[in-house]
Amino acid sequence: MRVGVVTFPGSLDDQDAARAVRFAGATPVSLWHRDSDLHGVDAVILPGGFSYGDYLRCGAISRFAPVMTSIIEQAKSGLPVLGICNGFQILCESHLLPGALTRNQGLHFLCGPQKIRIENTTSAWTSNFVKNQEIVIPLKNGEGSFQCDDSTLAQLESEGRVIARYLGENPNGSRNLIAGITNARGNVVGIMPHPEHAIDSLTGPTTDGLAFFTSVLTTLVGK
Amino acid sequence: MALDTVAIASTTPDQVQPFAELGLKGDEYQRIREILGRRPSSSELAMYSVMWSEHCSYKSSKVHLRQFGEKAPKSDVLLVGIGENAGVVDVGQGYAVTFKIESHNHPSFIEPYQGAATGIGGIVRDILTMGARPIAVMDPLRFGPADAPDTRRVLPGVIAGIGGYGNCLGLPNIGGEIIFDQTYAGNPLVNALCVGVMRHEQIKLAKASGPGNLVVLFGAKTGGDGIGGVSVLASETFGASGPAKRPSVQVGDPFTEKVLIECSLEIFAEDLVVGIQDLGGAGLSCATSELASGGSGGMEVELDKVPLRDPSLTPEEILMSESQERMCAIVEPSKIARFLEICEKWDVTVTVIGKVTDGDRLIITWHGEVIVDVPPRTVAHEGPVYNRPMAKPGYLDQLNAKVLDIPMPKNNAEIKVAILKLMSSANMADKSWVTAQYDKYVQGNTIQSQPQDSGMVRIDENTHLGVAISTDANASWSYLNPYEGAKLALAEAARNIATAGAKPLAVTNCLNFGSPEDPAVMWQFAETVRGLADGCLEMGLPVTGGNVSFYNQTGDVAILPTPIIGVLGVIQDVRTRMPMSFDVAGLELYLLGETRADLAGSQWAYLHNERGGQAPLANLKNEMSLIDLLLESQSLCSARHDVSQGGLTATLTEMVLENNIGATITLEGDLATALLSETPGRVVVAVHKENAPALLALATKDKITVTKIGETGGESLTINDVVMDLTELRAAFMETFPKLFG
Numbered sequence: 004m005r006v007g008v009v010t011f012p013g014s015l016d017d018q019d020a021a022r023a024v025r026f027a028g029a030t031p032v033s034l035w036h037r038d039s040d041l042h043g044v045d046a047v048i049l050p051g052g053f054s055y056g057d058y059l060r061c062g063a064i065s066r067f068a069p070v071m072t073s074i075i076e077q078a079k080s081g082l083p084v085l086g087i088c089n090g091f092q093i094l095c096e097s098h099l100l101p102g103a104l105t106r107n108q109g110l111h112f113l114c115g116p117q118k119i120r121i122e123n124t125t126s127a128w129t130s131n132f133v134k135n136q137e138i139v140i141p142l143k144n145g146e147g148s149f150q151c152d153d154s155t156l157a158q159l160e161s162e163g164r165v166i167a168r169y170l171g172e173n174p175n176g177s178r179n180l181i182a183g184i185t186n187a188r189g190n191v192v193g194i195m196p197h198p199e200h201a202i203d204s205l206t207g208p209t210t211d212g213l214a215f216f217t218s219v220l221t222t223l224v225g226k
Numbered sequence: 227m228a229l230d231t232v233a234i235a236s237t238t239p240d241q242v243q244p245f246a247e248l249g250l251k252g253d254e255y256q257r258i259r260e261i262l263g264r265r266p267s268s269s270e271l272a273m274y275s276v277m278w279s280e281h282c283s284y285k286s287s288k289v290h291l292r293q294f295g296e297k298a299p300k301s302d303v304l305l306v307g308i309g310e311n312a313g314v315v316d317v318g319q320g321y322a323v324t325f326k327i328e329s330h331n332h333p334s335f336i337e338p339y340q341g342a343a344t345g346i347g348g349i350v351r352d353i354l355t356m357g358a359r360p361i362a363v364m365d366p367l368r369f370g371p372a373d374a375p376d377t378r379r380v381l382p383g384v385i386a387g388i389g390g391y392g393n394c395l396g397l398p399n400i401g402g403e404i405i406f407d408q409t410y411a412g413n414p415l416v417n418a419l420c421v422g423v424m425r426h427e428q429i430k431l432a433k434a435s436g437p438g439n440l441v442v443l444f445g446a447k448t449g450g451d452g453i454g455g456v457s458v459l460a461s462e463t464f465g466a467s468g469p470a471k472r473p474s475v476q477v478g479d480p481f482t483e484k485v486l487i488e489c490s491l492e493i494f495a496e497d498l499v500v501g502i503q504d505l506g507g508a509g510l511s512c513a514t515s516e517l518a519s520g521g522s523g524g525m526e527v528e529l530d531k532v533p534l535r536d537p538s539l540t541p542e543e544i545l546m547s548e549s550q551e552r553m554c555a556i557v558e559p560s561k562i563a564r565f566l567e568i569c570e571k572w573d574v575t576v577t578v579i580g581k582v583t584d585g586d587r588l589i590i591t592w593h594g595e596v597i598v599d600v601p602p603r604t605v606a607h608e609g610p611v612y613n614r615p616m617a618k619p620g621y622l623d624q625l626n627a628k629v630l631d632i633p634m635p636k637n638n639a640e641i642k643v644a645i646l647k648l649m650s651s652a653n654m655a656d657k658s659w660v661t662a663q664y665d666k667y668v669q670g671n672t673i674q675s676q677p678q679d680s681g682m683v684r685i686d687e688n689t690h691l692g693v694a695i696s697t698d699a700n701a702s703w704s705y706l707n708p709y710e711g712a713k714l715a716l717a718e719a720a721r722n723i724a725t726a727g728a729k730p731l732a733v734t735n736c737l738n739f740g741s742p743e744d745p746a747v748m749w750q751f752a753e754t755v756r757g758l759a760d761g762c763l764e765m766g767l768p769v770t771g772g773n774v775s776f777y778n779q780t781g782d783v784a785i786l787p788t789p790i791i792g793v794l795g796v797i798q799d800v801r802t803r804m805p806m807s808f809d810v811a812g813l814e815l816y817l818l819g820e821t822r823a824d825l826a827g828s829q830w831a832y833l834h835n836e837r838g839g840q841a842p843l844a845n846l847k848n849e850m851s852l853i854d855l856l857l858e859s860q861s862l863c864s865a866r867h868d869v870s871q872g873g874l875t876a877t878l879t880e881m882v883l884e885n886n887i888g889a890t891i892t893l894e895g896d897l898a899t900a901l902l903s904e905t906p907g908r909v910v911v912a913v914h915k916e917n918a919p920a921l922l923a924l925a926t927k928d929k930i931t932v933t934k935i936g937e938t939g940g941e942s943l944t945i946n947d948v949v950m951d952l953t954e955l956r957a958a959f960m961e962t963f964p965k966l967f968g
Contacts (some may be wrong), residue, residue: 012485012572015396019670022687051668053394056481112389112663141667143393200667205801206684207667 007044015052027216046083049090062092083127091193102151108176116208117142138211149177230268248275283609286742293759313770327736329775334416338383343391351504357430358422365402370411372652394480399664400681433520441580449535452476452548489572505552518602527580619746628838655962692800694728701786702827712757713844719793728795735772740784807884811939819908869908891936
């Protein structure tokens with residue numbers, strides 16, 4: 004299995020995402036923002052960071068990168084795509100996912116271990132979790148407050164598309180404590196906390212994040 | 227204003243020049259005239275003024291800093307020593323590590339966010355310039371009283387700036403310190419440390435050799451920001467009046483720097499540069515003169531080729547601009563095409579602005595007219611040197627002779643109140659309000675970060691090799707005895723490294739002081755350097771470089787002498803690192819080292835406004851034995867934590883709260899002294915019962931006093947008959963920062 008990891012100028016967690024792919028047993032393939040060729044990868048990760056310096060709005064410029072044109076097109080026909088943090092923001096700007104990520108309620112960048120509950124285990128990236136499993140992975144962002152209109156929120160909830168929810172105090176003001184969502188088909192997932200930083204207890208708070216990366220392999224094998 | 231060329235300067239010797247406004251003294255200006263045999267052109271004057279400023283030339287500190295070379299211990303780990311952008315240390319397995327601290331104190335007072343942000347940016351470029359990938363940052367900080375209105379302006383801005391810039395670069399922030407003291411009001415200290423790693427063969431130096439090679443400027447365009455920042459800001463004491471100096475503070479763009487890092491590393495990986503220098507303080511003046519001076523001396527630069535953000539800039543302003551995120555490389559003509567290609571890939575602006583010549587003069591032209599024609603060494607390396615008058619401060623003997631008058635808690639109830647008071651004080655309280663604003667996970671190699679004793683990062687995923695860094699200073703001790711204070715800071719940083727399980731290897735420093743023109747301050751500085759050099763020689767740790775920040779004073783009030791000492795250590799297998807806290811009950815707790823009544827300069831004394839007494843004397847031989855013991859007993863221990871500011875009270879509180887497992891402690895002798903004294907050379911270790919005999923045997927061999935003080939477990943920190951519920955202790959420890967700054 005080959006999983007592409009996109010590097011935009013300003014991407015920061017691309018090496019971490021590639022390491023997580025390796026830990027899960029797949030081969031990471033580096034994809035460059037200017038290259039529209041996806042090199043035949045089986046799935047794609049948009050990593051965290053500050054692509055294009057987060058200028059204009061987070062993800063607003065990256066969405067127009069040549070690589071995104073191909074990703075948007077193939078995502079619509081089922082390519083598994085995971086957007087982490089800045090990647091989530093890019094997926095929202097690309098309209099592959101609804102809503103938007105805005106400035107944290109407390110206005111500070113926040114970094115630390117975060118407890119979340121996995122509520123959807125049918126998406127391409129969460130199938131290896133047990134429903135309602137509680138996990139701890141790092142949350143680190145300045146603009147992680149998930150916002151959308153009431154009808155979108157109702158739709159996400161009624162269709163079971165909230166894949167993960169914050170537990171405890173709302174860390175950033177996200178509506179309904181939403182930490183991650185998926186599209187209707189379940190192949191595109193955006194998550195604000197960082198599973199790629201929780202794959203090895205030596206460097207992360209837990210190894211809970213690894214299941215995101217093994218999930219997609221299970222999904223692909225099952226195809 | 228008409229262009230002032232070298233030709234005009236030669237024919238108008240009597241033209242009056244604003245050297246004083248640029249920070250040059252009369253005799254310094256005369257020396258420039260002697261060097262050139264004429265008056266300098268306005269561009270030459272701009273260059274000399276910034277390069278001969280205190281910040282760039284180290285003119286007041288040079289005569290003292292020489293000791294780091296003269297007293298250098300024999301070391302086979304030093305690959306690049308003092309004088310380059312940063313020192314480089316061999317950590318084994320073909321890896322070289324470079325690290326350095328720099329101050330950005332004055333800009334951070336004026337504009338906290340940008341001042342702190344560009345402090346990070348500057349030190350990261352220094353590390354990058356050595357050929358290394360930056361892998362982590364750390365920030366030792368000092369502020370005025372925590373509840374002072376101005377601290378509420380400065381601190382949140384500084385923290386946001388460090389986070390805003392560092393997080394955007396993808397560099398984990400792995401530690402630092404925050405200390406508050408009245409003397410830092412108006413003079414906050416913002417020091418930034420960066421560490422980077424490379425293979426031995428990738429080390430790069432700042433030298434322009436090989437006539438015909440090209441001088442290439444790449445990175446951000448040059449703007450009007452930070453003009454004169456070096457000379458005007460860093461070399462002048464803030465007065466009560468005078469114009470606002472905001473235009474002298476640089477503005478950072480971390481995105482541009484992140485791209486510049488990746489672009490530079492790709493250029494280095496293909497071996498495309500002969501020499502490289504970043505543009506920091508003194509901008510192009512510094513980069514061109516240092517590169518030329520580091521090589522054979524000859525260089526020609528066409529200044530009008532420099533890409534500008536503001537086309538109205540004059541040549542003098544372009545030479546002095548401190549616009550951030552710029553680098554200057556020396557490239558062989560055969561490699562320039564590939565160099566330009568890599569810059570294009572990363573959308574980095576790149577311009578060939580000149581070439582290396584076989585002469586010995588740095589010649590800069592502006593649209594064909596020569597505006598600078600100087601011997602580059604006179605600009606970069608042969609600036610003025612001052613042996614400034616020094617005098618032991620008159621107040622010191624009286625201060626040292628003072629019998630301490632501090633109320634000590636006398637009964638169990640008072641001891642409990644004292645513990646809560648100490649641990650909720652701003653200096654001792656939990657700092658996670660700050661560190662939560664920094665990314666510590668990025669790059670996936672952070673093994674330890676604040677509040678652990680040292681920051682630790684893995685440098686090889688396959689062999690598990692890692693490095694640890696700690697920065698320390700106890701300015702209260704340095705104030706009482708700057709010679710011992712420097713040694714004590716060195717000992718503490720080294721002890722922190724060893725506590726975490728790494729072997730101390732090398733030292734960097736950032737020496738923050740008041741005005742060198744005050745003989746008392748100069749004496750503090752000289753004593754500090756002497757103490758640090760002696761200490762490093764005794765401990766066998768070479769100084770790899772450092773930074774001096776003078777003029778940290780408002781009016782007559784100087785800051786406490788604050789030598790921040792950074793020690794780098796190596797750990798062969800990061801999986802064996804020692805955490806600061808235990809995560810199981812039933813472990814035995816031992817105190818390594820002796821406790822004496824060392825309350826002078828302690829946090830307890832500080833809380834009672836008592837500044838006097840005698841600082842403890844550093845016993846480095848003992849410290850080295852303790853380090854040996856720590857390294858030898860690694861596999862026997864489950865957790866260890868250094869005893870320093872806040873004494874045993876702080877060590878035990880931090881240990882029990884980290885994993886929420888209590889402890890029952892029994893202490894002999896006067897309980898208040900045992901808990902509040904800050905005697906150096908102590909560490910608390912947690913061991914399984916069955917490992918205790920082996921630990922005791924090693925301690926005996928290393929001649930380190932070891933005392934059993936208790937066991938882990940329970941939901942309280944119980945010391946003799948004083949019972950502190952963990953919930954209560956946690957509330958006191960955690961609430962201070964959110965209350966003050968939340």
